Amino acid sequence: MNITIINGPNLNLLGKREPEVYGNLSFEQYLEQLKAVFTQVHFIYFQSNIEGELINAIQAAGENSVGIVLNPGGYTHTSVAIGDAIAAIQPPVVEVHISNIHAREDFRKISHVSAKAKGTIAGLGLKGYELAIQWLLTQKA
Ligand code: CA2
Numbered sequence: 463m464n465i466t467i468i469n470g471p472n473l474n475l476l477g478k479r480e481p482e483v484y485g486n487l488s489f490e491q492y493l494e495q496l497k498a499v500f501t502q503v504h505f506i507y508f509q510s511n512i513e514g515e516l517i518n519a520i521q522a523a524g525e526n527s528v529g530i531v532l533n534p535g536g537y538t539h540t541s542v543a544i545g546d547a548i549a550a551i552q553p554p555v556v557e558v559h560i561s562n563i564h565a566r567e568d569f570r571k572i573s574h575v576s577a578k579a580k581g582t583i584a585g586l587g588l589k590g591y592e593l594a595i596q597w598l599l600t601q602k603a
Contacts, residue, residue: 463502465598466523467493467591469509470516470535476560484560485587492588500595513537517547524551529598531591533558538573548578554601556594559584 469489477488493507506527508519516534523530532555534544548555555578562585563570576582581597583590 463602464504464506464527465529465531465595466506466508466519466527467531468516468519468523469533470537471511473533473535474509474511487588496592496595499592503595513541513543517543520544520547520551524553527553528602529553530555531558531594532556532575532579533560534575538563538575539569540574542574545574545578548575554580554598556580556597557582558590558594560587560590561585
């Protein structure tokens with residue numbers, strides 16, 4: 463069973479910068495932990511700093527995955543097109559943010575993704591991805 467995890471811009475820097483906000487693990491390191499916890503899942507992981515590539519990945523996951531965990535990074539707050547891509551696919555999408563976007567600058571309180579996602583997890587660090595996957599596994603037929 464495929465679950466796709468998609469990370470947006472600058473999340474390739476996890477573990478390298480701003481550890482006080484984003485922790486000190488790279489996503490690749492964390493992904494190994496997820497694979498060990500969810501042995502029944504085949505993870506497809508994609509990260510890009512480019513909006514159109516993220517949209518292509520959402521569309522592809524719409525065809526080949528039972529669910530998507532999406533952290534759109536800064537595009538959360540700007541991208542109508544990513545919201546549209548989520549609305550256009552069948553599998554459930556869980557929006558995840560490592561930091562609590564509601565406790566930061568005002569511009570981070572707006573998400574163009576939340577209304578199209580099944581749900582949103584914010585502020586629980588990388589643990590949010592694991593919780594999103596747990597929920598997706600309750601949804602499969
Ligand atoms: O909290 C999150 O997960 C965010 O989606 C992260 C985005 C930010 O623009 C959103 O408002 C909230 C930024 C990702 C930047 O990631 C970095 C990771 C390590 C070092 C520097 C940036």
